[in-house]
Amino acid sequence: xxxxxxxxxxxxxxxxxxxxxxxxxxxxxxxxxxxxxxxxxxxxxxxxxxxxxxxxxxxxxxxxxxxxxxxxxxxxxxxxxxxxxxxxxxxxxxxxxxxxxxxxxxxxxxxxxxxxxxxxxxxxxxxxxxxxxxxxxxxxxxxxxxxxxxxxxxxxxxxxxxxxxxxxxxxxxxxxxxxxxxxxxxxxxxxxxxxxxxxxxxxxxxxxxxxxxxxxxxxxxxxxxxxxxxxxxxxxxxxxxxxxxxxxxxxxxxxxxxxxxxxxxxxxxxxxxxxxxxxxxxx
Amino acid sequence: xxxxxxxxxxxxxxxxxxxxxxxxxxxxxxxxxxxxxxxxxxxxxxxxxxxxxxxxxxxxxxxxxxxxxxxxxxxxxxxxxxxxxxxxxxxxxxxxxxxxxxxxxxxxxxxxxxxxxxxxxxxxxxxxxxxxxxxxxxxxxxxxxxxxxxxxxxxxxxxxxxxxxxxxxxxxxxxxxxxxxxxxxxxxxxxxxxxxxxxxxxxxxxxxxxxxxxxxxxxxxxxxxxxxxxxxxxxxxxxxxxxxxxxxxxxxxxxxxxxxxxxxxxxxxxxxxxxxxxxxxxxxxxxxxxxxxxxxxxxx
Numbered sequence: 001x002x003x004x005x006x007x008x009x010x011x012x013x014x015x016x017x018x019x020x021x022x023x024x025x026x027x028x029x030x031x032x033x034x035x036x037x038x039x040x041x042x043x044x045x046x047x048x049x050x051x052x053x054x055x056x057x058x059x060x061x062x063x064x065x066x067x068x069x070x071x072x073x074x075x076x077x078x079x080x081x082x083x084x085x086x087x088x089x090x091x092x093x094x095x096x097x098x099x100x101x102x103x104x105x106x107x108x109x110x111x112x113x114x115x116x117x118x119x120x121x122x123x124x125x126x127x128x129x130x131x132x133x134x135x136x137x138x139x140x141x142x143x144x145x146x147x148x149x150x151x152x153x154x155x156x157x158x159x160x161x162x163x164x165x166x167x168x169x170x171x172x173x174x175x176x177x178x179x180x181x182x183x184x185x186x187x188x189x190x191x192x193x194x195x196x197x198x199x200x201x202x203x204x205x206x207x208x209x210x211x212x213x214x215x216x217x218x219x220x221x222x223x224x225x226x227x228x229x230x231x232x233x234x235x236x237x238x239x240x241x242x243x244x245x246x247x248x249x250x251x252x253x254x255x256x257x258x259x260x261x262x263x264x265x266x267x268x269x270x271x272x273x274x275x276x277x278x279x280x281x282x283x
Numbered sequence: 284x285x286x287x288x289x290x291x292x293x294x295x296x297x298x299x300x301x302x303x304x305x306x307x308x309x310x311x312x313x314x315x316x317x318x319x320x321x322x323x324x325x326x327x328x329x330x331x332x333x334x335x336x337x338x339x340x341x342x343x344x345x346x347x348x349x350x351x352x353x354x355x356x357x358x359x360x361x362x363x364x365x366x367x368x369x370x371x372x373x374x375x376x377x378x379x380x381x382x383x384x385x386x387x388x389x390x391x392x393x394x395x396x397x398x399x400x401x402x403x404x405x406x407x408x409x410x411x412x413x414x415x416x417x418x419x420x421x422x423x424x425x426x427x428x429x430x431x432x433x434x435x436x437x438x439x440x441x442x443x444x445x446x447x448x449x450x451x452x453x454x455x456x457x458x459x460x461x462x463x464x465x466x467x468x469x470x471x472x473x474x475x476x477x478x479x480x481x482x483x484x485x486x487x488x489x490x491x492x493x494x495x496x497x498x499x500x501x502x503x504x505x506x507x508x509x510x511x512x513x514x515x516x517x518x519x520x521x522x523x524x525x526x527x528x529x530x531x532x533x534x535x536x537x538x539x540x541x542x543x544x545x546x547x548x549x550x551x552x553x554x555x556x557x558x559x560x561x562x563x564x565x566x567x568x569x570x571x572x573x574x575x576x577x578x579x580x581x582x583x
Binding site: 019022023025026027029030032033034035036037038040041044079082083085086087089090100104105106107108109110111112113114115116117119120121122123124126128129130151154155158209212215216217218219222223235236237239240243251252255258259261262263265266267269270 | 312313314315317318321322325326328329330332333336375378379381382385386388403405406407408409410411412413414415416417418419420421422423424425430431432452455456459513514516517518519520523524536537538540541544549552553556559560563564566567571
């Protein structure tokens with residue numbers, strides 16, 4: 001336990017009624033908002049036993065949704081990682097006017113409603129959109145098809161890698177990189193041998209968060225996908241669709257799968273945070 | 284990622300005036316090109332498309348759509364409920380952060396320790412990681428009239444699922460971590476000596492809290508509240524599942540945009556989208572200002 005680092009050893013002695021009340025309030029609050037709902041999820045998925053749970057995992061609609069979700073993550077991760085590393089390097093290694101503005105710009109996808117993100121994609125690539133006519137002539141469908149879903153997913157998970165890598169790069173400083181340069185290393189060598197080993201946990205952390213968001217995105221994908229079962233339905237869309245069709249068991253089975261992904265994300269995040277010994281960062 | 288420093292400054296130094304535009308562009312480090320091109324394609328061009336689409340309507344029309352009774356009702360549900368949820372998390376999130384930083388409540392039984400505190404600390408990230416559709420599904424079930432919590436509330440006439448209260452529960456869930464995770468590091472770095480000094484000078488615990496601990500913490504709490512609010516305003520997935528999405532009752536603005544799009548009413552969707560986007564931009568500005576205010580206390 002690394003507890004002794006976190007808490008004051010004298011804290012225990014000072015525990016009084018105020019502490020007991022505050023801890024109690026916290027736990028009750030979390031029970032109602034977080035723990036009971038999460039437990040409920042697993043209960044409903046498995047209340048009829050393991051059989052129905054797995055039966056739902058073999059329906060074509062579910063398999064397609066799971067496959068689509070997986071592919072989305074496979075495409076989005078490298079895109080956002082390359083962008084994230086470039087943006088982080090540009091921001092952490094350079095001082096220039098408008099730096100704070102660029103930083104806010106990168107954060108923007110977090111504060112834009114996913115539905116608005118989807119709307120923007122429709123206004124660009126939809127039938128009446130800027131590129132709509134051109135794309136139609138080429139026979140390419142973006143909206144209500146796979147490319148639109150990829151765009152929406154990449155949009156909402158765009159900032160994670162950059163956000164996680166910037167503080168690590170800043171903390172590292174550029175002395176070592178400059179030393180490597182004077183010793184004759186080229187850009188790639190410096191990146192692979194000097195920079196990357198330093199920032200790898202930050203990058204990994206960003207990747208985990210990007211993956212969780214990419215696989216779980218609902219709003220933006222719902223707007224651009226058209227929500228066609230077995231064709232443009234990702235797992236989160238499948239959950240809502242199944243729930244609305246009163247296929248509760250199917251909805252909860254799929255939800256548990258995504259919830260497990262979330263639990264793994266949280267555990268990995270905790271491990272990485274302990275490894276880097278850094279302060280907790282907010283999103 | 285190239286790291287040669289002299290040619291990487293941006294904008295590059297233009298040494299020769301005979302350089303063509305192409306050569307100048309070729310001199311920009313490619314990391315910059317990737318950053319700006321990706322931001323442009325993914326963020327700036329789409330935003331521009333939305334603003335120009337909104338601008339094709341006449342100002343009167345924009346105003347009429349943006350302030351139609353149904354739109355005003357959705358703003359009421361969205362912004363008032365998001366404010367309520369953000370403030371609720373402001374209070375309970377601060378308590379949680381305090382409890383996690385200051386108290387040790389891992390259960391020790393002999394040599395065996397039950398890491399309750401570590402578990403709570405780690406589990407606070409779950410709302411970030413849990414897909415919103417999953418959140419909506421389970422909250423709707425738990426808080427429905429025959430759900431685990433809903434069935435206890437039903438005898439008192441309190442309906443949660445498919446009402447505005449349900450919207451509040453969903454918004455509270457998804458914005459839960461913001462205040463805790465913003466306040467926690469600040470509280471951790473705050474020095475106990477200052478408090479102890481206040482005590483030794485005869486201040487009561489309550490005075491110490493109000494005069495010593497609270498002032499530097501306040502901007503941080505507000506930042507967390509603003510972050511939670513801005514997330515709650517944009518939330519779609521969990522709310523659309525737990526609410527009945529009835530206009531004038533529990534319809535939120537993002538769902539209204541979605542419904543407009545389903546009716547191929549692109550102008551209507553765009554105008555309300557622009558309203559939401561402007562609110563997001565204002566919130567981003569507020570958060571930046573709040574963070575600058577909070578940094579005033581970082582005297583080291």
